[in-house]
Amino acid sequence: MSELTELGIAAIRDGVAKGDFTATEVAGAFNAAVAEANPALNAFIVTTPDHALAAAAKVDAARSSGQPLGKLAGVPIGMKDLFATEGVQTTAASHILEGFIPPYESAVSQKLWDAGAGMLGKLNLDQFAMGSSNETSAFGNVISPWRATGDTAARAPGGSSGGSSSAVAARIAAAATGTDTGGSIRQPAAFTGISGIKPTYGRCSRWGIVAFASSLDQAGPMARDVTDCAIMLEAMAGFDPKDSTSLDLPVPEWSTQLSDDLKGLKVGIPREYRLDGLNADVAKSWDDGIAWLKDAGAQVVDISLPHTRYALPTYYIIAPAEASSNLARYDGVRYGLRELPEGAGLQDMYAATRAAGFGPEVKRRILIGTYVLSAGFYDAYYTQAQKVRTLIARDFENAFKEVDVILTPTAPTSAFALGEKTSDPLEMYLNDVFSVPASLAGLPAMSVPAGLDAAGLPLGLHLIGRPFDEQGVLNAGLAIERRAGFAAKPAKWW
Amino acid sequence: MTYRIQGATGEWEVVIGLEVHAQISTLSKLFSGAATAFGAEPNTQVSLVDAAMPGMLPVPNRECIRQAVRTGLAIGAVINKWSRFDRKNYFYADLPQGYQISQLYHPLVGEGAIEIVPDDKHPDVTKVIGVERIHVEQDAGKLMHDQHPTMSYVDLNRSGVALMEIVSRPDMRSPAEAGAYLAKLRTILRYVGSCDGNMDQGSMRADVNVSVRRPGEELGTRTETKNVNSVRFVMATVEHEANRQVDVLESGGKIVQETRLFDPDTGTTRSMRSKEDAHDYRYFPDPDLLPLELDDAFVEECRASLPELPDAKRHRYETALGLSPYNAGVLTADADTARWFERLLTDSATRQGKSESDVARAASNWLTSELFGALNKLGRTLGDSPVSPEAGAELLALIGDGTISGSIAKQVLEKMLETGDAPGVIVEREGLKQTSDTGAIEAAVDAVLAANADKVAQYRGGKEALFGFFVGQTMKAMQGKGNPQLVNQVLKAKLG
Numbered sequence: 001m002s003e004l005t006e007l008g009i010a011a012i013r014d015g016v017a018k019g020d021f022t023a024t025e026v027a028g029a030f031n032a033a034v035a036e037a038n039p040a041l042n043a044f045i046v047t048t049p050d051h052a053l054a055a056a057a058k059v060d061a062a063r064s065s066g067q068p069l070g071k072l073a074g075v076p077i078g079m080k081d082l083f084a085t086e087g088v089q090t091t092a093a094s095h096i097l098e099g100f101i102p103p104y105e106s107a108v109s110q111k112l113w114d115a116g117a118g119m120l121g122k123l124n125l126d127q128f129a130m131g132s133s134n135e136t137s138a139f140g141n142v143i144s145p146w147r148a149t150g151d152t153a154a155r156a157p158g159g160s161s162g163g164s165s166s167a168v169a170a171r172i173a174a175a176a177t178g179t180d181t182g183g184s185i186r187q188p189a190a191f192t193g194i195s196g197i198k199p200t201y202g203r204c205s206r207w208g209i210v211a212f213a214s215s216l217d218q219a220g221p222m223a224r225d226v227t228d229c230a231i232m233l234e235a236m237a238g239f240d241p242k243d244s245t246s247l248d249l250p251v252p253e254w255s256t257q258l259s260d261d262l263k264g265l266k267v268g269i270p271r272e273y274r275l276d277g278l279n280a281d282v283a284k285s286w287d288d289g290i291a292w293l294k295d296a297g298a299q300v301v302d303i304s305l306p307h308t309r310y311a312l313p314t315y316y317i318i319a320p321a322e323a324s325s326n327l328a329r330y331d332g333v334r335y336g337l338r339e340l341p342e343g344a345g346l347q348d349m350y351a352a353t354r355a356a357g358f359g360p361e362v363k364r365r366i367l368i369g370t371y372v373l374s375a376g377f378y379d380a381y382y383t384q385a386q387k388v389r390t391l392i393a394r395d396f397e398n399a400f401k402e403v404d405v406i407l408t409p410t411a412p413t414s415a416f417a418l419g420e421k422t423s424d425p426l427e428m429y430l431n432d433v434f435s436v437p438a439s440l441a442g443l444p445a446m447s448v449p450a451g452l453d454a455a456g457l458p459l460g461l462h463l464i465g466r467p468f469d470e471q472g473v474l475n476a477g478l479a480i481e482r483r484a485g486f487a488a489k490p491a492k493w494w
Numbered sequence: 495m496t497y498r499i500q501g502a503t504g505e506w507e508v509v510i511g512l513e514v515h516a517q518i519s520t521l522s523k524l525f526s527g528a529a530t531a532f533g534a535e536p537n538t539q540v541s542l543v544d545a546a547m548p549g550m551l552p553v554p555n556r557e558c559i560r561q562a563v564r565t566g567l568a569i570g571a572v573i574n575k576w577s578r579f580d581r582k583n584y585f586y587a588d589l590p591q592g593y594q595i596s597q598l599y600h601p602l603v604g605e606g607a608i609e610i611v612p613d614d615k616h617p618d619v620t621k622v623i624g625v626e627r628i629h630v631e632q633d634a635g636k637l638m639h640d641q642h643p644t645m646s647y648v649d650l651n652r653s654g655v656a657l658m659e660i661v662s663r664p665d666m667r668s669p670a671e672a673g674a675y676l677a678k679l680r681t682i683l684r685y686v687g688s689c690d691g692n693m694d695q696g697s698m699r700a701d702v703n704v705s706v707r708r709p710g711e712e713l714g715t716r717t718e719t720k721n722v723n724s725v726r727f728v729m730a731t732v733e734h735e736a737n738r739q740v741d742v743l744e745s746g747g748k749i750v751q752e753t754r755l756f757d758p759d760t761g762t763t764r765s766m767r768s769k770e771d772a773h774d775y776r777y778f779p780d781p782d783l784l785p786l787e788l789d790d791a792f793v794e795e796c797r798a799s800l801p802e803l804p805d806a807k808r809h810r811y812e813t814a815l816g817l818s819p820y821n822a823g824v825l826t827a828d829a830d831t832a833r834w835f836e837r838l839l840t841d842s843a844t845r846q847g848k849s850e851s852d853v854a855r856a857a858s859n860w861l862t863s864e865l866f867g868a869l870n871k872l873g874r875t876l877g878d879s880p881v882s883p884e885a886g887a888e889l890l891a892l893i894g895d896g897t898i899s900g901s902i903a904k905q906v907l908e909k910m911l912e913t914g915d916a917p918g919v920i921v922e923r924e925g926l927k928q929t930s931d932t933g934a935i936e937a938a939v940d941a942v943l944a945a946n947a948d949k950v951a952q953y954r955g956g957k958e959a960l961f962g963f964f965v966g967q968t969m970k971a972m973q974g975k976g977n978p979q980l981v982n983q984v985l986k987a988k989l990g
Contacts, residue, residue, distance in 0.1 A: 083549075084547075084548060084549045090548065102547065102548070103542075104542060104547070106549060206551060207551050208550075209549050210548045211548075211549060213781070214782045215781035242553060243551050244552065244553050244554065244782060244783050244784055245782065245783075324776075325592070325593050325778070328585065328591065328592020328593060329590060329591050331585065333590070333648065335548075347585075350585055373583070374774055375774045378777075378778070382778055
């Protein structure tokens with residue numbers, strides 16, 4: 001039944017509802033695909049075939065007794081291992097949480113189970129979501145199912161949601177959750193030829209998601225196409241009184257209002273994103289995107305987002321500052337790893353536990369964050385970064401007076417080879433250059449596949465919308481999807 | 495009277511500021527739904543948020559904010575309609591998050607003031623102490639070092655409990671002022687109901703900032719003595735710390751800015767850590783929380799919910815009820831005492847068919863001298879008094895309508911405290927009713943005068959001071975039951 005794993009959310013949901021196949025058959029097919037692929041791809045840290053089967057059994061029982069089915073009834077998904085899942089190990093891909101089994105379920109994952117989805121397993125990621133290639137995971141890096149033409153070198157699946165992108169692209173999960181702090185949904189989606197949306201900050205509850213940078217972290221779906229993203233986001237989003245930053249707004253039925261007719265829509269092309277030496281394939285795909293949106297009826301306008309060049313440095317002050325504080329709770333006292341050398345006191349235990357538990361990138365960001373918040377440096381770094389963040393948000397506000405949606409490339413290149421950028425963290429950070437500004441402004445943004453580059457690797461296009469206007473982003477995404485006609489899949493080598 | 499330390503080289507002035515941590519009286523914690531009851535088994539009042547489990551988020555408790563705003567209004571402070579929570583970062587085993595959520599940059603409550611009476615003996619001499627701010631923050635848990643030979647245990651019951659930090663201006667100049675400030679603050683908190691003020695349970699504790707200087711000169715370097723938990727200890731801390739600093743300075747030393755601890759057993763302070771090892775708390779706005787924005791209606795609701803406050807009540811007792819400043823001070827120093835008094839007053843006025851102001855002086859005198867004195871002897875307080883305000887009012891009514899005399903009333907009160915019986919029942923049972931029968935009084939007076947013919951002669955010879963003797967003898971003969979006014983009248987008439 002391997003053809004079942006070719007199906008995405010809408011197809012599975014409709015097929016189960018119609019009785020073309022059972023949810024149990026779907027879960028079984030995906031469980032088998034995971035078992036076969038995971039040794040090669042390392043996309044899952046733990047697999048939970050029983051969870052997927054139990055959820056499917058419930059859906060099948062509900063269907064046979066004529067009860068209404070949820071939005072994701074019978075859809076087996078992967079859960080990024082940043083979401084706390086009750087009774088299932090939750091690690092943030094860090095050794096410091098290895099073996100941690102939460103007695104609670106994150107708000108978003110609970111909503112997904114309530115909608116009828118099942119869990120195939122917990123997906124690998126960059127440690128504490130810090131990274132752009134999945135190479136910072138304590139459980140080994142995820143390998144992209146994609147390879148460059150005529151090359152067997154292992155490619156990065158992007159990050160931090162690299163397990164999610166790899167699993168969806170390899171057709172071993174119908175869809176997956178991601179989280180995005182500076183591009184962690186969009187960049188891996190672009191690297192692997194799938195769609196992913198980061199909604200407006202506050203759309204999805206952060207309750208139960210291991211925190212990286214609280215003012216930036218947002219959950220979102222990663223799926224085969226724009227429609228699947230819309231359906232899954234409907235199930236994930238919603239006001240949560242347990243998260244003070246949650247948006248108290250109704251969740252629109254994005255999927256039923258999808259339209260690729262962009263007549264009357266204005267699309268902005270920010271000139272500051274046209275970097276010197278922009279990769280030629282990326283530049284071409286951007287031009288393709290402009291042409292497709294015009295074809296869909298949109299008017300394309302040049303715009304300026306003048307503070308764009310400060311976004312990356314601003315992000316790399318604010319995100320580590322918040323992280324340095326958010327990660328203080330991993331101290332060996334209550335849960336997770338505890339290193340207690342012979343004769344150690346409290347401070348020694350902290351030092352030993354955190355030294356052994358955190359990987360190098362996490363340590364680097366804790367150090368950066370601690371530094372920028374320190375007395376004497378706070379104003380020069382943190383306060384200044386907050387001011388620039390306000391200016392960046394204002395750039396977008398001004399732009400959205402003129403245009404409805406903004407189109408840029410998702411990432412400066414296609415997927416690089418594993419190991420290619422690990423020696424220079426700054427070069428790795430540059431991967432977020434197009435995705436970070438929207439994160440700082442809390443705006444909805446998505447990546448959709450646009451085509452393959454000369455090396456045969458996927459490229460993504462990036463759409464940024466007004467606050468709360470996920471519909472505008474999804475519609476523009478749909479217009480590109482229909483015109484790009486992206487049908488490439490990674491050749492199965494595992 | 496100005497307080498000065500007489501040093502070997504001259505006079506020194508003491509400058510004191512207090513930072514008081516007051517636990518907000520709410521059923522649940524500042525950012526979680528966990529309970530806050532005192533004395534529960536360790537780690538039974540801990541939510542996932544309080545234990546800082548991964549992915550847990552704080553949600554502000556509206557009632558905690560409300561109580562802090564009410565407290566601010568009670569001291570006439572500015573309420574900041576826009577405030578924000580900050581994280582204070584440091585590592586300790588009793589701090590699960592690795593940071594305390596507090597308010598550094600934008601506190602909820604701004605400038606206010608508290609009026610104190612530094613010396614009870616001069617109730618009319620007051621001083622105003624400035625309050626710089628009140629902010630809201632989380633308490634930490636508690637380490638237990640006596641549970642295991644080599645390890646410490648952590649109790650997180652207090653973790654996340656809401657505190658108000660009430661920061662005074664350095665306006666106090668003596669141990670007595672510091673003590674009076676803390677006592678007055680506790681009175682206000684109890685009136686408002688925002689903190690139970692139970693310092694022995696840790697609901698209220700003070701960080702005491704002390705420095706000394708030559709009168710009129712620049713402020714000296716201060717020390718901060720942490721977590722002092724009674725009015726008496728605060729006074730002792732100031733006393734000891736100021737004298738220590740004078741000794742250091744006079745012997746050519748320098749005061750080190752440092753954190754100190756008070757030892758209640760010795761009444762002294764000792765160094766805990768100096769500024770050099772001070773933490774860098776890396777305060778920054780908590781990104782898990784939105785700024786706290788209050789609307790006018792919320793603040794007005796808080797204002798409307800305030801009871802009459804101690805200063806206003808005291809003023810009313812003096813002016814509208816005609817009480818002495820001393821009595822007004824004693825009766826308003828504690829919200830429960832004032833409540834008790836007001837029930838006594840209302841019931842007395844009703845029973846006697848008079849206005850409250852007509853019965854107020856008698857009621858306040860009886861309460862402050864008779865009942866307090868009697869309870870004191872029994873080692874009791876008004877809180878566990880066997881005599882209720884209603885019973886007190888009945889007793890006052892018996893005095894008021896002449897059924898018993900003031901001295902008989904003392905006996906009746908003793909019986910009331912012993913038996914818990916109503917005063918009317920006691921008077922009836924023991925036959926203590928006052929006699930206003932003129933015939934009986936005349937007979938008693940005649941007997942007394944006949945038995946003391948020599949003294950009668952002396953009295954008539956001009957020794958008028960003996961009148962009291964005759965009154966006493968007559969009352970004694972009548973077992974105290976003679977109506978004092980009638981006894982006086984009859985004696986006056988008979989003695990000519």
